[in-house]
Amino acid sequence: xxxxxxxxxxxxxxxxxxxxxxxxxxxxxxxxxxxxxxxxxxxxxxxxxxxxxxxxxxxxxxxxxxxxxxxxxxxxxxxxxxxxxxxxxxxxxxxxxxxxxxxxxxxxxxxxxxxxxxxxxxxxxxxxxxxxxxxxxxxxxxxxxxxxxxxxxxxxxxxxxxxxxxxxxxxxxxxxxxxxxxxxxxxxxxxxxxxxxxxxxxxxxxxxxxxxxxxxxxxxxxxxxxxxxxxxxxxxxxxxxxxxxxxxxxxxxxxxxxxxxxxxxxxxxxxxxxxxxxxxxxxxxxxxxxxxxxxxxxxxxxxxxxxxxxxxxxxxxxxxxxxxxxxxxxxxxxxxxxxxxxxxxxxxxxxxxxxxxxxxxxxxxxxxxxxxxxxxxxxxxxxxxxxxxxxxxxxxxxxxxxxxxxxxxxxxxxxxxxxxxxxxxxxxxxxxxxxxxxxxxxxxxxxxxxx
Amino acid sequence: xxxxxxxxxxxxxxxxxxxxxxxxxxxxxxxxxxxxxxxxxxxxxxxxxxxxxxxxxxxxxxxxxxxxxxxxxxxx
Numbered sequence: 200x201x202x203x204x205x206x207x208x209x210x211x212x213x214x215x216x217x218x219x220x221x222x223x224x225x226x227x228x229x230x231x232x233x234x235x236x237x238x239x240x241x242x243x244x245x246x247x248x249x250x251x252x253x254x255x256x257x258x259x260x261x262x263x264x265x266x267x268x269x270x271x272x273x274x275x276x277x278x279x280x281x282x283x284x285x286x287x288x289x290x291x292x293x294x295x296x297x298x299x300x301x302x303x304x305x306x307x308x309x310x311x312x313x314x315x316x317x318x319x320x321x322x323x324x325x326x327x328x329x330x331x332x333x334x335x336x337x338x339x340x341x342x343x344x345x346x347x348x349x350x351x352x353x354x355x356x357x358x359x360x361x362x363x364x365x366x367x368x369x370x371x372x373x374x375x376x377x378x379x380x381x382x383x384x385x386x387x388x389x390x391x392x393x394x395x396x397x398x399x400x401x402x403x404x405x406x407x408x409x410x411x412x413x414x415x416x417x418x419x420x421x422x423x424x425x426x427x428x429x430x431x432x433x434x435x436x437x438x439x440x441x442x443x444x445x446x447x448x449x450x451x452x453x454x455x456x457x458x459x460x461x462x463x464x465x466x467x468x469x470x471x472x473x474x475x476x477x478x479x480x481x482x483x484x485x486x487x488x489x490x491x492x493x494x495x496x497x498x499x500x501x502x503x504x505x506x507x508x509x510x511x512x513x514x515x516x517x518x519x520x521x522x523x524x525x526x527x528x529x530x531x532x533x534x535x536x537x538x539x540x541x542x543x544x545x546x547x548x549x550x551x552x553x554x555x556x557x558x559x560x561x562x563x564x565x566x567x568x569x570x571x572x573x574x575x576x577x578x579x580x581x582x583x584x585x586x587x588x589x590x591x592x593x594x595x596x597x598x599x600x601x602x603x604x605x606x607x608x609x610x611x612x613x614x615x616x617x618x619x620x621x622x623x624x625x626x627x628x629x630x631x632x633x634x635x636x637x638x639x640x641x642x643x644x645x646x647x648x649x650x
Numbered sequence: 651x652x653x654x655x656x657x658x659x660x661x662x663x664x665x666x667x668x669x670x671x672x673x674x675x676x677x678x679x680x681x682x683x684x685x686x687x688x689x690x691x692x693x694x695x696x697x698x699x700x701x702x703x704x705x706x707x708x709x710x711x712x713x714x715x716x717x718x719x720x721x722x723x724x725x726x
Contacts, residue, residue, distance in 0.1 A: 336656045336697065346707070346721075355705065367705040369721055393708060393716045465698065468660070472694045475663050479687040482670035486680050489673070
C-alpha cells in the first residue's frame, strides 16, 4: 500500500512514517563515536555529533538525562551513548536521543577523575569545614608551578600591573608528564615545612585534559588537603575543573585570577581601612559633641540654682513684704485696741476718784475744823470753868492762906507726918512766896494742934 | 606573622569603631578606645603601604634545607 503507484504523501506524513519506523525498530541502541560540535545552551539540553571516520550522527540528550551526567563531555572525546533513534521533523534529521553516556578511550581518565572525585568527596576532603580562610593581606605568596610556564608569567604580570607589595616565592615544579604530580605534592609539603608564606597558589596554565592531569592525581589532592597554609588552586582555564580545585581552600579560574584574588584584597582593605578610620573619627566627634552637649547642659543646670535663688529671694521678698504688711496691720489693730483700752483705762483712772476723795477730804477737813473749833471753844470754856474750880481747890491757895508744904529731900515726898522725919533730914519748905531749905533738929509724930 | 597582625589590627579597629559607635563608653574609655583605634589604623595603613616586592625561588638543597634566590623569568 505504501509503495503503490502515485500514493503521494506530504513531507510531514512521510517524516512521521519514517519516525515511527525508526522509533519502533531502534528503541534502544548503543553507539560509540567521537564527540564534536558539543553545545549545551541555556535550556540544559546537550547537543553533539558523534562521528567516526566515515559517518556522523546527530545526538541530543535532554536536560533530565544531561543533568545526571557525572562528567562533562567534550569535543573530541570518545563516548559510548545509549539511546533511541528518532527524527527531528522540522529539519528532517534523524537523531539519537541519548539517555546515558559513558566515556571511551580518553574517557577513561574522565572516569578516573569521576571515581577519585567521588571517593575523596565521600572521605570529606572537599568539605567546607576544611576550607581555610585566605589571608586578606598576604605578604608572602608561595607559588607551586613551572618556572617556565604561563602561570608564573601571568601571575608576575598581574603583580607588576598592580602596585603589589608582596614577596613571591616560587617553588618550581614540573606540571605535566611523568612525575609531575609527585613534584607538585612535594612542593606543597615543602612550603609547609618552610612555613614563611601566608598563602600558596598551586596551578598551571591551560592545556589539554592530559596536560592538566597531574592536578587530578590523588597525591596532589592529599598534599593540598594536609597543607596548613591556605591553598588557592589555579589550573588551566575557567572551564577546567580539577580535583585540586575541589580540595583547595579557594579555586581561582586561572593563575592570573589567583593573583588578582590575592591582590584585590589590598584595594578592598585600603577602602575598608579608610572607611573604618572615617567611622572612628566620626564616632569620636559625635561622642565629643554629645559630651559637650551634656556638659553644656550641666553648665546650664549649674546656672539654674542662681535663678532658683533669685526665685527664692523674690519669694522671700514677697514673704517679707507680706509679713510686714501683716505686722503693720497687726500693730495697727493692736494700737487701736490699746487706744480703746487706754481710753477705758483712762475712764478708770484714780485721778477722778482722787479728785472726789480730795473734795470729800476738803469737806471732811472743814467739818473737822469746825468741829475742832467748837470743841476747842467748849474745852476752853470747860477749862476756864475747871481752872476756876481748880484755883479754888489748889494747895497753893492754901499756902496763900499761910500754910506751907514740907517735902523731904531728896525724894521730895510731901511730909504730912513728923514721924516720917528724923533729925538731920533735909526738907524743903514751900511757902506762898518762896521757900526754905531746912534741916530737921527733931521730929515727932504727935499732931500739933494749932489754935 | 605580619599578616595576622594586620588582620588582628583591622579587627581591633573594627571593634573599637563599633564600640565607639555604640556610644556606651564613658568619655575616658572612649578616648582610650579612640587612641587605640588610631594606633591600629596607623598600623594597618603602614602595613598596606609597605612597598616591598620581591620574587624569589625556593630551592631545596640535598640536605633538605631551603634556600631562596632571585627569580629570573626566562622569556621564551
